[in-house]
Amino acid sequence: MPKIKVDNIETTVPDGINLIEAAKLVGKAVPHYCYHSQLSVAGNCRMCLVEIEKQPKLQIACNTKVQEGMSFFTESPKVKEAQQFVLEFILVNHPIDCPVCDQAGECKLQQYYMKYDARPSRFEETKVHKEKAIELGPNVMLDMERCILCSRCVRFCKEIAEEDQLCFSQRGDHTMLTTFPDRPLDNPYSVNTVDICPVGALTSKDFRFQQRVWFLKGVETICTGCATGCNVRMDHNQGKVFRLVPRDNEAVNEAWMCDEGRLTYKPVNAENRLRHPLVKTAEGLREVRMETALEKFGELLKNISGHVLLGIGSAEFTNEDNYALIRFLQENFPVPHLAYTAREVEYPSQDDYLISADKNPNRAGVTAMGMKPLASEDRKYQCLIGLGPISESTLTALSFEKDHKVIVFATHREASLDYADLVFPVATFAELTGTMVNRQGRVQMLRPAFAPPGESKTVWEILSQAARLMSRAKPAYTAPEQVFADLAELVPAFKGLNYELIGKQGALLTKQ
């Protein structure tokens, strides 16, 4: 633990860290482009120059390790001057097309120029023009003129994605970022290069031109694409989700996420979202008001007893939703049968890093609640209450009595809903507060970006309302915290957990 001085502030820092991280520990920001905490040090942008005592020349903070008794300055006149010159040099060939650049607003070059330079250009020669709108791969576009050659993307592909797909060619101010001939940037983590690009050189095809970033509002939640549960920030505006960006969680996804996961927000914006409940009529499913649907729900369950009732949870729904279903059935119908369904993908993408073959974000959660995968049994059911659209193959595998009733909670209008007698519209992961458990057994929070469309609600809200209408005492939840408090009290695996404890980084389930 060397003792050092940062801008005359004395502090003790861990051994072996570099000066950027050391300065961060005392709340000083050293500007940098090429340095990234998860990548190797390249030291080529020269933006992080600091003045180290007793050293005649300025040193780059990213490639200098702390030493006992070291004293360095991040804001001395010499450093400030160097920062101005570095920025001036980087801006020599930069097109400064901020008004049409997608990065504007979250661009390091813009931010640092405003903070550390803010001088008019002295450049009188002609700028070097390079190619624009280059398609690097299926998900990433490149604007070579904007590139400041920091090589973050190159190092990312080599070190994190472990597919060396990008490199620099040519020399001097003609240096270009390219892929190898006929080898596109197509690794499953390629869009991370867009996130770490400090300028607008790399853009994601999906987000390109969709929205200026200053309109976006971010909410810290998790990706529901697979069992990994990468921590993300969901950027949204006016009731539409625009992108998912990974946020740091050393225990789950470090600072990355896969390209497939980034597109999991699409169903939230889909046209076929359910806004109102659906009731089966002679002419097929018909939209009704929520009150009517809740009445119908009571009617359907009137003369049903527990042993002919099947409740199907879902590994794609939150713990709160699944647990509310369990509580609703256990409290009001003696010995109901409970099981869960999961989304099965025939050829799932998979690797040994972040992409899990299990595409269900909450299988560990429903398993911890004691639910078993749905299997055919000898019992004949009269009624089924299920989360998510129950596939036809699942239905045919079960045995039902004549005139059986099917009640489902679904987010989208799908053909597989046609068999249902009653469909409740429910909120997607972008519209609710809840928890899911990832493959490590880590309970993580989902946060809402906006209110669910139309009359749709979370499952626990609908079931609590239904219970009240049926004059049953339980469940009577009014907030997700209450559902989770019950869950933590009655399910041993969740013991001792609460939302505060889970926080932004998640908390592990108790080992059984």
Next chain:
Amino acid sequence: MEGFDFPSGILRPHVDLTSWVWFSGVMPIQVKVMERRPRTFWEQSYLPEIIRGLSTTISHLLKHLLRLEKMPTYEYPEQTKPIPEDYRGEHRLMLRPDDTIRCTACMLCATACPAECIEIIAAENPNPDVEKYPSVYTINLLRCVFCGLCVEACPCDAIRMDTQKRDMAGMSREEFILDINYLMKNHPEGKSPVSIAL
């Protein structure tokens, strides 16, 4: 002095020069005591002022009755009052010399708009020299407050409000939602649809 917060700013002497006050950059409002003058007899009677006011009214009445053609009333809508050149009327979208739209969908107008009446959807421009263009550019006149901030925000003279169109009437709300095709053709007579400004 627990719980005491020093006000931010600098210390400066008080106006009466006997004490010091915290100065935060805003001058305090000062009180100047005015002496009240008693009214004169004629002022109290109000008569001279009534006569003065009425004489103005009657002189205008007589002037208009005797010289009707000079009366400053416009027979709208047959006659319209001339409006200043820089009057902010309906919007129009400017074109390049090759008749394509000047707008590059940078959304600075939509950002500046206090009424959120501009909707733009950007798309990739087939011209490689231009990054993007608006595939949708809609102005909702029912929301627009005609402040002209969009014109001022535009870095490339792509939107102007110099059409001099101010009497907008319609039978439905849809008529007030101007789409890109209308805005690109909404050029007043005698004014060029092309802008070559940078």
